[in-house]
Amino acid sequence: MQMKYRLMGAAIALALSAGGAQAAVSAQEAAKLGTSLTPFGAEQAGNADGSIPAWTGGITQPPAGYQGNGQHHVDPFAEDKPLFTISKANLEQYRDRLSAGQIALFNAYPDTYQMPVYPSRRSGSAPQWVYDNSLKNATTARLVEGGNGFADAYGGVPFPIPQSGLEALWNHIVRYRGTYITRRSAEVAVQRNGAFSPVVSEVEALFRYYDPKGGYADLDNILFYYLNFTKSPARLAGGAALVHETLDQVKEPRQAWAYAAGQRRVRRAPNLAYDTPIAASEGLRTADDTDMFNGAPDRYDWKLLGKKELYIPYNNYKISSPEVKYKDVLQVGHINPALTRNELHRVWVVEGTLKPGARHVYGKRTLYLDEDSWQAAVVDQYDTRGELWRVSIAYLKNYYDLPTTWSAMEAFHDLQSRRYHVQNLDSEEPATVVFTKATPEDSYFTPSALRRRGTR
Template sequence: MSYSVKLRSVLTAGLLSVSCIAMAEAASVDDLGKSLTPVGAERAGNADGTIPEWAGGITTPPAGWTVGQPRVNPYAGDAKLFSIDGSNVDQYKDKLSEGQIALIKRYPGYRMDVYPTRRSCAYPERVYERTKANVAETKMDESGHITAGYGGFPFPIPTTGWEVIQNHRSAYRGYGVISSPAMAVMQGGDRYILNVGDQVSYTPQYDPKTTSFADTKGFRGKFIYTQTQPAASVGGVLLVHEYYNGRKESWGYIPGLRRVKQAPNAAYDNPVPGQDGLRTFDQTFMFNGDGDRYDWKLVGKKELYVPYNAWALKDQKLKLKDIVGPDYPNRDLIRYELHRVWVVEATVKPGIRNVLPRRTFYVDEDSWTIVLADLYDTKGNLWRTQENSLYVASELPACVTAADFYFDLSAGRYIADNMILGNATENYLAGASVDGERFTPSSLRQTGMR
């Protein structure tokens, strides 16, 4: 089956761009918390009411709920509006990404269940305050690296595509998080490789002790991941440092050798080891790493059916086989809603070679999170598509990932990532117990030997 690019008409692209530019020029810092939400989304709903007004989102956990207990779905009583499948996909194509259309047309039985739109995303007041302050404070150097601003979304009123992506990469998801994420690399039929580990992450810009950009010491984030499955990899440890200047460093502890080694080339379009060539390093979490190899175009806004309010994926009774199928994830678990998204196109710079020379990102306006991405090969054909299901971790509060999926349309396979299976750990409030200074190469050997 061919996945050739269906280019947008010049007229449509032009209207989106003009609309986006006009919106950016008209908006100001005084609009935050008024006509715009405190993080920069349009507060109002759309003309026909299918997207409601943002009314503050979910700001507190359910009564009596504590960390570690099963998540409570506040929208469990919502009735499905309709489904999109092979029989009616053309009817809804103006509100679907090219990747969504390709999945529906490729796989019999693939469908998207559409529910009422719930603008549930919310963030702490301190994030709102710092987001507003960042309008004046955030600075980037000529290489596109943030050099000032902290504690909130850096560009709530963006004027470039890279600013939108910087919002995604800087979104608040807690400052110290302990979790046990699972990743399945599907290998056809019922075969898969399952990787599970314990992860501790630290985001210094959101640490309450941080009072200036200088306090981050140049770190965008750090994490330590300790492998617990499969058996052959138990005890392996990975440490990653990511810097605001675009640099990324990683080290691995290898139990059999009892030594720490620095990992090379953990960036850009290099394939991630152990994932059968289905994903590059900068595909991780939809887009990760430096953007210096691309030109970034802010196309505008669009209404799309996107994965949202994914509490069904957080059911602690779920096992891996309940989530993943041979060709695609269980359609009963993925809820879609109509939301406004920012459209950003990334095109590789002249003279630069990249296995993914063009990408289109769809960024949710309420969370600044990439929810969909379409990736193209060197011939201009759609090659890969990505999907990120969100829900609200109300204890923060913040919109975070329930699971994300990476489809390779040529290989006919996919990766399911960041799943929390059964009673596995997921603590977004672990900041007080996370020591930001312990994320060092010398700590890896001790971590692996425990």
């Protein structure tokens, strides 16, 4: 398969390795942001044949009928019809615009896996203050500690004009998702025969990096706080977890605590990082698979391979509609294709290769990052023999009540076991993500506060 990568500017070289500290771009280079580049560093112009349109600001206000405050989103593109559908039968026609993992799913499920392709809508948008901070970060942000963290960036994309794989990866890790959010959703491990049993949780997260009143010095190496309260099934209900997510996890690993409802006690949890299997997924994803990629990047050599035009899930409002039941979404082997929407977009391609002597179940992982949001849309994971093993897919949409582009849900496919795991199902829940609640103090996210809030 020929990979048609396109590079942005002479400063970015193919296979550029990100080993040490990187300097910020010049003021002259940063001046492209908001002109030829979007505030997040994407190309404003469309592609040559017009199949990818120019970015004109994205969704700037919610569509008619949307009331806000966690209401499931109204589809602003409900009248769009598919241009065509990719299937096993016509796969060769579209192979150059698919990842290896996407192609593997067509081969694994030739009779059922499909990708309906719709007109491309560059709906990505964010608040002006996030754009402003991204512009400032472009000339100040720098990688530190061998790339295990960064400094002199705050409240926006740290590297909107990335010059290494690590810079692009950090853009994904700290992409904008609001400041304080609450969400009730389900996660599901779907068995080979299609059987599943949802685990429903309520989540709260405070993204300290995006506190509009904060600054560089206020982080104290804490990117965000995370709380999870299990609501069902009954055998798990009442359990809870607290996480302090650190920026440099080599210097200071993430801290985690678990609340056991039966004992009414809070205990320090093991450090769930790197390739630790996640129990709720029945081993179908690792700790650093979560959120498509999270945590410390230090076990891989990261390369920025440039850009590629790729069919990725985008503007997926139908899949999270309250009219859709979980049984309608979850099919044998994969998500119901009829509920998905795919579009042609430009993505940054970032490849991580396991360092000599480092330990991880994945020998290589390739991330495809949406240029308009820095959200990873597809991730292909290879085992240590070089065989494609797992494929992660994020079904993106614009949460226009904030606004931001984020995943409506994520699916983690294991090509060997023919099972998959899904996170953030919420079509059967009373609401989706709520961004409008008052931001709590840091003391709200402490082990003692967790103990007070715990229930049987």
